Amino acid sequence: MAHTTLMMIKPDAVENGHIGGILEKVTAAGFQIKALKLTQLSKNDVERFYEVHQERPFFGELVAFMSRGPIVAAVLEKENAVSDFRTLIGATNPAEAAEGTLRKLYATSTGENAVHGSDSDENAEIEAAFHFAGRERF
Ligand code: ATP
Ligand code: MG
Numbered sequence: 001m002a003h004t005t006l007m008m009i010k011p012d013a014v015e016n017g018h019i020g021g022i023l024e025k026v027t028a029a030g031f032q033i034k035a036l037k038l039t040q041l042s043k044n045d046v047e048r049f050y051e052v053h054q055e056r057p058f059f060g061e062l063v064a065f066m067s068r069g070p071i072v073a074a075v076l077e078k079e080n081a082v083s084d085f086r087t088l089i090g091a092t093n094p095a096e097a098a099e100g101t102l103r104k105l106y107a108t109s110t111g112e113n114a115v116h117g118s119d120s121d122e123n124a125e126i127e128a129a130f131h132f133a134g135r136e137r138f
Contacts, residue, residue: 003081004034006127008116009072011065014038018106019072022115025102026076029088035075035128035137043067049130061111073131082124085117 009022027033041049046066053059078084090101094113097104107114118124128137 002077002079003121003124004075004077004128005081005085005118005124006116006131007072007074007076007085009074010112010114010116011069011071012108012112013106013114014070014072016106018114022102022106023072023074025105026074026088029078029084031076031078031081031085033074034077035073035132037073037131037136038070039073039131040070041067049127058111065111075128075132075137082118082121086119089115089117 007026009019013019013022023033043063046063047054050059050062050066053062056062076085088102090097090103090107092103092113093110094103094107097107102115103113118127
């Protein structure tokens with residue numbers, strides 16, 4: 001059965017010219033793109049998106065980083081999309097990310113780690129609805 005996940009290509013990877021490289025790896029890994037856009041989050045948008053982390057010491061840094069420039073948001077479809085995409089992106093800290101993963105290839109630090117992937121089917125649907133109207137999803 002096909003499942004969905006929500007990807008963001010974060011501002012660092014967009015600034016560094018990695019949109020094309022990342023989308024190539026994502027589609028080569030068998031994910032189908034069901035929604036896609038270049039957009040910029042406000043500080044308030046980031047505070048809502050990453051609300052679960054609001055008490056963490058890095059929250060202010062995360063809000064500043066994620067709102068500083070454009071991101072790419074996408075809904076991806078594949079069997080076991082959430083867990084397979086987490087495997088493709090690699091560990092949160094790129095120094096711990098496996099060879100060939102998106103964070104190993106494109107991330108520079110734990111804070112600026114190139115790509116987001118949903119952590120559950122439930123959150124994937126909440127995050128997809130956060131970024132896309134129904135008519136933008138296929
Ligand atoms: P994401 O949710 O963006 O896919 P993740 O699930 O691997 O990342 P989370 O624990 O959900 O990791 O943290 C969300 C984001 O907060 C991280 O991707 C990173 O940008 C930032 N972050 C997490 N831990 C730290 C830290 N110790 N120092 C700085 N930033 C951090
Ligand atoms: Mg997370």
